[in-house]
Amino acid sequence: MTPPPTGAPQRPFPPAVGDRRPWTDVPPALRAGLEQRLGATVTGAVTCSGGFSPGVAARLQLTDGRQVFVKAVGSEPNAHAPELHRREARVAAVLPSRIPSPRLLTVLDHHGWVVLAFAWVDGTMPTQPWRAPELNRVLSALGRLAAAPAPPAVAAVVPAATEFLADEFRGWRNLTQQRNAGLPLDGIDPWAAACLDALAEVEAGWADAVRGDVLAHCDLRADNILLTRAGVRLVDWARACLAAPWLDLLFLLAPAPLHGGLSPDAAFADHPAAAGADPADVTIALIALTGMLVDRSRRPPPPGIPTLRRFQAAQARAALAWLRNRRLPRHL
Structure with missing residues (x-):
């Protein structure tokens, strides 16, 4: 099933905010x-x-x-x-x-x-939706991050993406199981609902697609980035793993709100971290990332993080918009 082209979601993108304690x-x-x-x-x-x-x-x-x-x-x-x-x-x-x-x-x-x-880092979070000057600064920093394999001391501490993401990168398969069990899939994008089995089938190949030895932050969002006078600082490294050099680029661009004519496809294709990336592997990983966001956004909020699911739902809409405009496997 081939979807018509679709643009970025028009609904306001919620801020990444949670409950803070003094x-x-x-x-x-x-x-x-x-x-x-x-x-x-x-x-x-x-x-x-x-x-x-x-x-x-x-x-x-x-x-x-x-x-x-x-x-x-x-x-x-x-x-x-x-x-x-x-x-x-x-x-x-x-x-x-x-x-x-x-x-x-x-x-x-x-x-x-x-x-x-x-x-202390004296910096500010990037403006949302992303604007080209700030996005380009962050993309430049990502290029340096992805330029070499993780050093041994880091590789000894962080897991491989194939291990770390195993529970998360099965969103479409989780949703097919819920559908097959007779549970309603209320709120699922109509195109995604129609393609659910095919998306789940492609998603199953995600591990081979993202395998690599480069350090990936694996949680890149504007609220985990600080822009300083001297450059860029990436914070909150709890989800770090070893992966393909382009995985962080995908995590940054796929679910993000982009301003005006900014295109995730163009930004991804022009980035040095994506040089040599197999487009099929990128699409598989994008399908898996999108499925994770759709699946997680439908769950009850975690204790103490009441705004997370609404934020993930907005991320899922943005990722779906990019996914539907990529060259998808023939059966989609």
Whole structure:
């Protein structure tokens, strides 16, 4: 089934925001422990917006004049969140200097709470929808990231994408199982519903399509990117994995709102990370990524992250718009 061309979705794109907790919610013993590690007392804390973590994200002012960024989370309300912070700490500790990321200062992990302190980065998140000048800055940074295999210290810490994404990159197959069980698929895009079996069949080949040895951030969105005077910084590395050099490019472009005439196809094709990429592999990965977003957007919101599903639904619409304009396998 060949769909007619379709443009970018016209509905407003929701911001990536979650429930934030104030710095004072961190247990006093951990706040004191962090001050001891940093060698200075906290004199002020400003909560930072952006991102979905159901915990603390704050800029701390210290008595010695320094500023640090701290993220902290406990087991309530989301029991999965502390492990994400632990994973991010393991990755951040081994990132080489060529990776444009904030420097990890210290980590505390006590009584169900995990606290990460980073060097403060004076930057701003990109404007949404994406505009060409800012997008080009980020695409340039991605080119440097994808230019070489991950160093051994990183490869020893992060999983392969074929392992890390195995539970996520089966969205269309999950939806076919729900349909076959007689469950309604309310809200599914009509074209996707009509092509569900074919999408699930193609999706099943995703692992071979994305296999590679390049470090991928695997969660690139505007709220995980800071634009500074000197360049670009990528933050929140909890989902890092080893993958094909173009996977991050796909994660950035496929579900993103683009301004005006910006085209994900053109931006992808012109990027050095996509040089040599098999178009069929890219399409398979795009199908898998889109299926993940459609599937996840229909689930109840995770505890403490009430806005995530609405955001994923908007991402799914954007990814579907690109998917329907690509050269798809003949049976689609």
